[in-house]
Amino acid sequence: MVYGYTGKILRVDLSSGRISEVPTASWDLRAFIGGSGLGARILFDEVSPGADPLDPENLLMFLTGPLAGTPAPTSGRHAVVAKSPATGAWGESDVGGTWGHTLKLAGYDGVIFEGGAPGPVYLWITREGAELRPAGHLWGRDSFETDALVKAETAPGAAVTAIGPAGENLVLFASIMSDGRHARAAGRGGLGAVMGSKKLKAIAVLGDREPSIARRAELMASIREIAPTISQKAQGLRAQGTARGVTGAEALGDLPIKNWSQGAWKGAENLSGDAMAEKILTGRYACARCFIGCGREVKVDSGPYAGVESGGPEYETLASFGSLCLVDDLEAVAYANELSNRLGLDTISAGSAIAFAIEASQRGLIPVSETGGRRLAWGDPVVVVDLLRQIAARRGLGDLLAGGVRKAASAIGGGSEDYAIEVKGVEFPMHDPRALHSLAVAYATSNRGACHRQAFSHGLEARMSLPELGYDQPLDRFADLGKGTMTAKMQNLMELFGSLKLCGFLLSNGLKPRYLAGWLNHVTGWDFDLPELLRAGERSFNLKRVYNVRCGLSARDDRLPARILREPNSEGGAAGSLPRLNVMLQEYYEYRGWDSEGVPTPARLRELGLDAEARMIEERVGNARERASTGTG
Amino acid sequence: MTETPAMVRVYFGGHLRTLAGTEKAEISWSSGSAGDLLDLLVGKFPRLGEDVLKGPKGLEDARFLVLVNRIVACWDHPVEPGDEVRIVPPFEGG
Numbered sequence: 001m002v003y004g005y006t007g008k009i010l011r012v013d014l015s016s017g018r019i020s021e022v023p024t025a026s027w028d029l030r031a032f033i034g035g036s037g038l039g040a041r042i043l044f045d046e047v048s049p050g051a052d053p054l055d056p057e058n059l060l061m062f063l064t065g066p067l068a069g070t071p072a073p074t075s076g077r078h079a080v081v082a083k084s085p086a087t088g089a090w091g092e093s094d095v096g097g098t099w100g101h102t103l104k105l106a107g108y109d110g111v112i113f114e115g116g117a118p119g120p121v122y123l124w125i126t127r128e129g130a131e132l133r134p135a136g137h138l139w140g141r142d143s144f145e146t147d148a149l150v151k152a153e154t155a156p157g158a159a160v161t162a163i164g165p166a167g168e169n170l171v172l173f174a175s176i177m178s179d180g181r182h183a184r185a186a187g188r189g190g191l192g193a194v195m196g197s198k199k200l201k202a203i204a205v206l207g208d209r210e211p212s213i214a215r216r217a218e219l220m221a222s223i224r225e226i227a228p229t230i231s232q233k234a235q236g237l238r239a240q241g242t243a244r245g246v247t248g249a250e251a252l253g254d255l256p257i258k259n260w261s262q263g264a265w266k267g268a269e270n271l272s273g274d275a276m277a278e279k280i281l282t283g284r285y286a287c288a289r290c291f292i293g294c295g296r297e298v299k300v301d302s303g304p305y306a307g308v309e310s311g312g313p314e315y316e317t318l319a320s321f322g323s324l325c326l327v328d329d330l331e332a333v334a335y336a337n338e339l340s341n342r343l344g345l346d347t348i349s350a351g352s353a354i355a356f357a358i359e360a361s362q363r364g365l366i367p368v369s370e371t372g373g374r375r376l377a378w379g380d381p382v383v384v385v386d387l388l389r390q391i392a393a394r395r396g397l398g399d400l401l402a403g404g405v406r407k408a409a410s411a412i413g414g415g416s417e418d419y420a421i422e423v424k425g426v427e428f429p430m431h432d433p434r435a436l437h438s439l440a441v442a443y444a445t446s447n448r449g450a451c452h453r454q455a456f457s458h459g460l461e462a463r464m465s466l467p468e469l470g471y472d473q474p475l476d477r478f479a480d481l482g483k484g485t486m487t488a489k490m491q492n493l494m495e496l497f498g499s500l501k502l503c504g505f506l507l508s509n510g511l512k513p514r515y516l517a518g519w520l521n522h523v524t525g526w527d528f529d530l531p532e533l534l535r536a537g538e539r540s541f542n543l544k545r546v547y548n549v550r551c552g553l554s555a556r557d558d559r560l561p562a563r564i565l566r567e568p569n570s571e572g573g574a575a576g577s578l579p580r581l582n583v584m585l586q587e588y589y590e591y592r593g594w595d596s597e598g599v600p601t602p603a604r605l606r607e608l609g610l611d612a613e614a615r616m617i618e619e620r621v622g623n624a625r626e627r628a629s630t631g632t633g
Numbered sequence: 634m635t636e637t638p639a640m641v642r643v644y645f646g647g648h649l650r651t652l653a654g655t656e657k658a659e660i661s662w663s664s665g666s667a668g669d670l671l672d673l674l675v676g677k678f679p680r681l682g683e684d685v686l687k688g689p690k691g692l693e694d695a696r697f698l699v700l701v702n703r704i705v706a707c708w709d710h711p712v713e714p715g716d717e718v719r720i721v722p723p724f725e726g727g
Binding site for chain 2: 233235236240246247248249250251252254269272273274431461462463473476477478573574
């Protein structure tokens, strides 16, 4: 008997409407575990590097981890995996809420969609099976409305994940939203557009049966051992949510301000956790199996933004719609957050696109005829709200921005590439590599484009220590030496959070990596030790990298925009600081066993059990040599 | 000629400002660690203690960051007279 896993993955061919069940054990679970690790194996094997992400050939996968449905803390998360329309390469998004947990209780480890439906549909999943239902009446609805309507048609207790109009309109940073008004987002990489391209509006699921656990008593004892520590350390996060970090980030010079051009800003105080508690906070929200509860519930009763009543803005959103655009009106940011969640837009990329547009407009690169007869202004919430609507509808300037800042800069020109803040086509999250240098190499090498959570390296430059990885105390945040190695180690560790589908806030609040192996072993009956488990993390990271190499990415794509590498801020907690990316990258490639082109070497791939991928790289190198020797370029 | 007394300048950010009841303070200081300074500050501004975790062995953790001359400091980080110390909320990511 397989413990932890339900043993079944739903496979839905949207073109034909055929639904089948595939044994989860069809794949090597000890090698790839679950979540995004398992997704990497499936995407690599089934989606050709040449596939257009928005064509039916792409897969769209929703995958839980082996701990989902068990009492393991924060295990209710799920991964969404597809070839990304933002990067044209590996795409994954990680999301909390209740949907993944409920899918597991319904008896499935995941759902794989292939093909494309001829018209809008949604999928309804219970323990009795799954059925596709017409969704023409839902097309055009926002994610909150869709959640309510689908629940009314299925079950009040169902968990729903859905796209909004942005996904339908193939915005390249469209998100997939779960849990209606609580609004948990699979935001990064434009996977909502993949869902829209398949005419899949929503997936509803209902379930109530916990998976089998091999050693329940040991699992519970392990959780009881560490839970008090995490709970105590996370008191501030529970009390104020991620908004608590706004003022700290500003003090460090970490908070991006005015499209990453300013180092300090008094307005941060107005977006803080204190301000939220004082002005709009009405309650708190926790994802399934989470005892931290960082989610906020907010309400705006009066003024121009009255009517907001939903999950409150996270740190990332307070920065992207707030400091990045110089908007310090918390109620306006809460409104933009709710609007963005309803429309199904990634708040990080949306805010980044808007800040980019404001700067380009201020520099005269966008005709005023496209911006209402005047230049877009910093600090104007109306600009943010109007552009969100235009982006989701692909209307006017919004159509240009809907492709992300890389494409917009390419179209606008005039040197705007220097302040289009992205990597591989994905906009930066809201932490500044000039303040925490490891973020430079973390963003440059993240397989899904700029991402801080796939390394969480910045934690080791602030408060965290991880003796199990060789870091007894936090590192100097402005140092560059050692950061390439540290970031690679952290990426391997965070791959495990992506495969097990656990929340990174466990790590920043005292969870030691050895507990990951313990919980996995107690649930599945396996016998991983931490080094073997970290090797699994390294394996999936490399598999994603090889997929990206096959998609045409290489060292030349491991780059940061000029503003981050050449323009230090003149004030604030990181004034004068610039990360030396090349120093870190060289160290990073060496530690990873990659060549100078950023390609994993066959030898390292074989060490990780990726023999077929090693042969692919050898053939690729052989073909390149042959082309060079015959001069066929 | 009178000698300038040895001091460190401490700034409080975010909700720590509320807990301390002030934005900045000048503290007489000869030498010691960040942990020693924190003990002194908690004595002077007792509400700061609400965000400090103490165990049987003394200071274990704090739910804020201590920056000494902009560097994130561990508890044994030396603090010298003339240093600038900032007590700020942690950043949470997310």
